[in-house]
Amino acid sequence: MKKILVPVKRVIDYAQKIRVDPSKGAEGVQLKNVKMSMNPFCEIAVEEAIQLKEKTKAEVVAISVGPKQCTETIRTALAMGADRGIHVETKPDVRGDYINLQPWAIASLLKGIVEREDGVDLILLGKQSIDSDCGQTGPLLAGLLNAPQATFAAKIEAGDDGSFTVERETDAGTETIKLNSSVKPAVITCDLRLNTPRYPTMPNIMKAKKKKVETISLEDMVKELGLDLDEVLTPKNEVVEVYEPPPRKEGELVGSIDELLGKLKEKGLVA
Amino acid sequence: MDFLSILKSTHPNLEISLNKYDLDSHGHGESYHPTSPPDAIIYPSSVEEIQDILRLCCREVYRDGDDNIPTVEIVSVIPYGAGTSLEGHLNFLLPNDDSVINNDDVVEIPSSLFESSFEESKQLKNKTKRVKIKRKGGISLDMSNFQSIGELTPGDVFIKVGAGVSRKTLNESLRHTGMQFMIDPGADATLGGMTATNASGTAAVKYHTMRENVLHLTAVLPPTKISSATSSNGSGSNPITVNCGSNSLKNSAGYQLPTLFTGSEGTLGVITDVTVKVFPIPSHVIAASCSFDDLHTAAEVVTMIRMMGVPVSRIELLDEMSIRAFNQSNKEELKPMEEKATLFLEFSGHSEASVMADLTAAQTICVNDYEGSNFVSAKDETTRNKIWEARHKLYYSSIALRGGGDDDEDGATSQTTIVTDICVPFSNFADIISATSKDLQDNGVFGTCFGHAGDGNFHCILPLKKNDTDEYREKVFRVIELMTERALSVGGTCTGEHGVGYGKKKYLEKMYGQSGVSLMQTVKRSIDPFNIMNPGKIIDVDCFSEADLPL
Numbered sequence: 151m152k153k154i155l156v157p158v159k160r161v162i163d164y165a166q167k168i169r170v171d172p173s174k175g176a177e178g179v180q181l182k183n184v185k186m187s188m189n190p191f192c193e194i195a196v197e198e199a200i201q202l203k204e205k206t207k208a209e210v211v212a213i214s215v216g217p218k219q220c221t222e223t224i225r226t227a228l229a230m231g232a233d234r235g236i237h238v239e240t241k242p243d244v245r246g247d248y249i250n251l252q253p254w255a256i257a258s259l260l261k262g263i264v265e266r267e268d269g270v271d272l273i274l275l276g277k278q279s280i281d282s283d284c285g286q287t288g289p290l291l292a293g294l295l296n297a298p299q300a301t302f303a304a305k306i307e308a309g310d311d312g313s314f315t316v317e318r319e320t321d322a323g324t325e326t327i328k329l330n331s332s333v334k335p336a337v338i339t340c341d342l343r344l345n346t347p348r349y350p351t352m353p354n355i356m357k358a359k360k361k362k363v364e365t366i367s368l369e370d371m372v373k374e375l376g377l378d379l380d381e382v383l384t385p386k387n388e389v390v391e392v393y394e395p396p397p398r399k400e401g402e403l404v405g406s407i408d409e410l411l412g413k414l415k416e417k418g419l420v421a
Numbered sequence: 422m423d424f425l426s427i428l429k430s431t432h433p434n435l436e437i438s439l440n441k442y443d444l445d446s447h448g449h450g451e452s453y454h455p456t457s458p459p460d461a462i463i464y465p466s467s468v469e470e471i472q473d474i475l476r477l478c479c480r481e482v483y484r485d486g487d488d489n490i491p492t493v494e495i496v497s498v499i500p501y502g503a504g505t506s507l508e509g510h511l512n513f514l515l516p517n518d519d520s521v522i523n524n525d526d527v528v529e530i531p532s533s534l535f536e537s538s539f540e541e542s543k544q545l546k547n548k549t550k551r552v553k554i555k556r557k558g559g560i561s562l563d564m565s566n567f568q569s570i571g572e573l574t575p576g577d578v579f580i581k582v583g584a585g586v587s588r589k590t591l592n593e594s595l596r597h598t599g600m601q602f603m604i605d606p607g608a609d610a611t612l613g614g615m616t617a618t619n620a621s622g623t624a625a626v627k628y629h630t631m632r633e634n635v636l637h638l639t640a641v642l643p644p645t646k647i648s649s650a651t652s653s654n655g656s657g658s659n660p661i662t663v664n665c666g667s668n669s670l671k672n673s674a675g676y677q678l679p680t681l682f683t684g685s686e687g688t689l690g691v692i693t694d695v696t697v698k699v700f701p702i703p704s705h706v707i708a709a710s711c712s713f714d715d716l717h718t719a720a721e722v723v724t725m726i727r728m729m730g731v732p733v734s735r736i737e738l739l740d741e742m743s744i745r746a747f748n749q750s751n752k753e754e755l756k757p758m759e760e761k762a763t764l765f766l767e768f769s770g771h772s773e774a775s776v777m778a779d780l781t782a783a784q785t786i787c788v789n790d791y792e793g794s795n796f797v798s799a800k801d802e803t804t805r806n807k808i809w810e811a812r813h814k815l816y817y818s819s820i821a822l823r824g825g826g827d828d829d830e831d832g833a834t835s836q837t838t839i840v841t842d843i844c845v846p847f848s849n850f851a852d853i854i855s856a857t858s859k860d861l862q863d864n865g866v867f868g869t870c871f872g873h874a875g876d877g878n879f880h881c882i883l884p885l886k887k888n889d890t891d892e893y894r895e896k897v898f899r900v901i902e903l904m905t906e907r908a909l910s911v912g913g914t915c916t917g918e919h920g921v922g923y924g925k926k927k928y929l930e931k932m933y934g935q936s937g938v939s940l941m942q943t944v945k946r947s948i949d950p951f952n953i954m955n956p957g958k959i960i961d962v963d964c965f966s967e968a969d970l971p972l
Contacts, residue, residue, distance in 0.1 A: 163594075165590065165594065188597075226597045229597065347596075349702055350597065350599060351599055351701065351704045352599035352600070352702070353771075354599070355597075355599045
């Protein structure tokens, strides 16, 4: 295997409490002064790419689309072991959490970057991002590239012949499929059980600072790839409303089974 | 108005729980002491809220039909982190207060004990006031809203976190910095709780205990004055918040206040944030294990490794029974471990060469000098975990020694299991751990002995069952007594890690003498004169004893 691409998304850190400003309508989710990190599923994708690199000596390229801080997100991937990065830099007010940039735009950009890179064997993505939870970028990218794809990977084995055997987790159980080697690249999205991302050591973090990250503005990349900037920046879906979930109501304690049944009937939950 | 009503009116957004299950769960940690719940749980979100809550814990109340003699009502407070403490720290006790409290006698106390302005207090000198004094239950102060995690400045080796942050949460947030908080007590305890109990664990042999890892902390002190019935806002006597320590690795400025709070088990104040040291993740780690024909020899090996100056990052000793317990609970394994005393070692460092050299030196001691057998080692994480499996699963496989399987409803559980620990000098370690292991056998007591041998610290896990006879229980406690007495007789301690709580109070006088205990009481009385903070733990103090009352 020669080259693995791993797109990584910068999102609100999973441990943060999300705050919604009701006066801002669809853009209510607060992004200012909030801790941002690499999307956890993207982290799993990076880890898998590094493990494959350790077995096959492939080159791992981390890619991110977003404001200038995305370079930090790419550095995290480099510290974990990726070889170089590509940062498509957007203007600071362009939001990646389903407001401006949406899966279709990202997938279109990634398709162009895959072709620009040449010789890509595999694209590993997180199965979804934790802000928009779309889970569409991987499949859209596979469609645009006419690539074989496997989603929700819980185990990936790279064959010597260039094929990938993937165990997928579905609601009905685990399914094993083989992406054959004749069509390249393949697209695989990663699920939680795939691996446990490593914590990089300080020497690796230091090394990462010297690895090459190409920064190119969204406008320039769009031009280079022959895409339409308006197409990319106009979302296909419009966010109509954003609100915090209503606070959970306190449960009721009942004294007996009869009382329980009575309450259930009262609430129309039982005939 | 009563305590909660006042609190709700002045702090309408303050979360308070009176739910029975919440109360029960907040009345115990992970010790065998049965639950003793609080009357309410309060979830503060700020230091100011804690100050207001504590201020109400000691107040003057006028009740109808009291002939204008106010009652001083004292409410106990126990701060709650993750609930993983092991010596009854979280159990609410009615302290052995002087007979002055909780009866209907009217006593005279100095007026200066009451909140007043500076001018007033000058006039109140030598005046007294007639009051009744009563304890009015207790509250659990749940610190789970204190979740702040500071920024780790590149180049610095410390980080400031809220007291409610758990150590695993802290380390997850640090996962891309190359640094980690290294103290590992096993449980996912909170930093506040770990400070209050001076926690340590398997990593102590390299990274020491909380005492050496806490650089700074902020604490709210209990009130030193009785708040009056009428005023609703604090005056200068409002419980104060103290800033203890500094971000420098070495600090000789003044009394070492962070150390005062470390291990104070919630008896001196409410810790709201802690600044702890962090260390670089080692680049190279090797794990190893080795078996020995007898426990005494294995313990001697540990001492030798330490004396020879071979650096280890972890070194744990498990007795024969521990291995047997592991084999029994691990039946799917094709090849059971040899049932012998076993050492589990770990070496870590920045260069592969240095770690290999440490391993080789330890291996020579184990195998060549002390005839250890079956020395295995590994570098990759999966194999390392496999080597250490018996140690990692020790707690649960020890409990499983006495049932708890699907068919055994009366089997031992973690709620019925006693875990106790002592710590002694190296020269006595081998003798004492062997003697204790022998005591278990001689008395027919089921249990495992294992130790953070590199610190001279070992534990016994003693599972009890619901239907155990009184005779059996007595034997178990007798074994614990014997082991503790041995430790004290060589100048060791009745607890290396778990703390005193209330189960081990009786040993303090043996360890420190009357004068040592008396000094601790002096400290407690001057910081918490009304004995509001976790009363009945560590030491007993008389509140309003005859010594305190004016003549």
